[in-house]
Amino acid sequence: MPHDQHKLRYPFAMATQTHAKLPVLDFSIEELKPGSSSWLSARNEVCRVLEDYGYFVAELGNKVPLELHNTMFGGVRELFNFPTETKMKVTSDQIKPCHGYTPTAQYERMLIDNATSTEKIQKESANSYVRLIAELDQMVTRMIFENYGVEKYYGSHMEFATRSLVLLKYAEPQKSGTSKGVGIHTDKNFITILHQNHVKGLEIKTKDDDWIVFDPSPSSFIVLAGGALQVWSNDRIESCVHRVTLTESETRYSLGLFVFHDEILHVLEELVDEKYPLKYKPFNNFEFVKAQVQYGARGDLTVKAFCGV
Ligand SMILES: O=C(O)CCC(=O)C(=O)O
Numbered sequence: 001m002p003h004d005q006h007k008l009r010y011p012f013a014m015a016t017q018t019h020a021k022l023p024v025l026d027f028s029i030e031e032l033k034p035g036s037s038s039w040l041s042a043r044n045e046v047c048r049v050l051e052d053y054g055y056f057v058a059e060l061g062n063k064v065p066l067e068l069h070n071t072m073f074g075g076v077r078e079l080f081n082f083p084t085e086t087k088m089k090v091t092s093d094q095i096k097p098c099h100g101y102t103p104t105a106q107y108e109r110m111l112i113d114n115a116t117s118t119e120k121i122q123k124e125s126a127n128s129y130v131r132l133i134a135e136l137d138q139m140v141t142r143m144i145f146e147n148y149g150v151e152k153y154y155g156s157h158m159e160f161a162t163r164s165l166v167l168l169k170y171a172e173p174q175k176s177g178t179s180k181g182v183g184i185h186t187d188k189n190f191i192t193i194l195h196q197n198h199v200k201g202l203e204i205k206t207k208d209d210d211w212i213v214f215d216p217s218p219s220s221f222i223v224l225a226g227g228a229l230q231v232w233s234n235d236r237i238e239s240c241v242h243r244v245t246l247t248e249s250e251t252r253y254s255l256g257l258f259v260f261h262d263e264i265l266h267v268l269e270e271l272v273d274e275k276y277p278l279k280y281k282p283f284n285n286f287e288f289v290k291a292q293v294q295y296g297a298r299g300d301l302t303v304k305a306f307c308g309v
């Protein structure tokens with residue numbers, strides 16, 4: 001790989017008009033190991049873009065073999081082709097609200113605790129796929145902890161990270177009768193990592209109130225900050241506002257990981273100072289999800305409204 005491709009690309013030089021506005025960080029390099037010089041510059045960049053934008057595109061390059069991408073998206077297509085009664089067997093549990101199969105008029109959604117229960121996706125592919133995204137989550141989270149000088153808490157924090165695989169199918173608007181997919185919201189978890197097929201739809205709200213369309217590619221993942229990360233960082237990083245709008249005449253599939261924090265989060269005293277006085281009471285991630293469900297059609301429940309001091 002030529003040397004210039006080893007650098008973090010920001011903004012992505014080859015990007016299209018819409019994509020040019022999305023910060024793209026290069027996670028494809030093999031030497032991106034804790035302590036290396038590429039790690040240290042990536043670490044700064046990750047936190048800078050998360051603070052400035054609340055999201056970024058992670059380019060994984062050859063770390064996502066096209067075959068793995070195709071197996072996953074092919075498997076997801078087959079999974080959604082099962083009869084509704086079968087899909088309904090993927091159930092939600094009381095502790096982790098919104099998990100299981102939850103179809104709406106606009107889309108079908110499955111949130112699965114354990115990726116191996118997706119019978120139709122080859123088990124091995126699903127495992128290596130989830131491992132790949134989980135590694136990206138670990139890298140990004142470790143970089144965040146190191147950047148704010150609280151790496152001593154990284155290990156114990158990760159013990160309580162729970163990752164759910166999300167699978168989404170949006171029918172083409174001509175069939176469903178609507179171009180509206182998931183409405184405007186922020187994610188309630190710590191970090192979301194999404195990967196999608198070639199059909200556009202994900203729109204990210206910028207701090208200037210513009211909407212940018214994510215232009216997908218098989219090797220690019222989008223990393224979004226959720227409400228739990230906003231609380232953890234005491235507002236240094238704000239959760240990313242996004243929605244899905246369908247404009248293409250094809251079925252859209254989106255996959256990814258929602259990383260939740262399964263323990264009460266307290267803002268670390270190291271992250272409270274004059275510039276960032278304590279902003280949040282202790283936070284329970286799954287209670288926040290439940291509160292959003294109860295809030296329902298009133299819109300997006302913010303962490304400020306849920307547990308702001
Ligand atoms: O379909 C997508 O890519 C995004 C879905 C989403 O934002 C969500 O499920 O929270």
Ligand SMILES: [Fe+2]
Pocket residue numbers: 185186187242
């Ligand atoms: Fe979302």
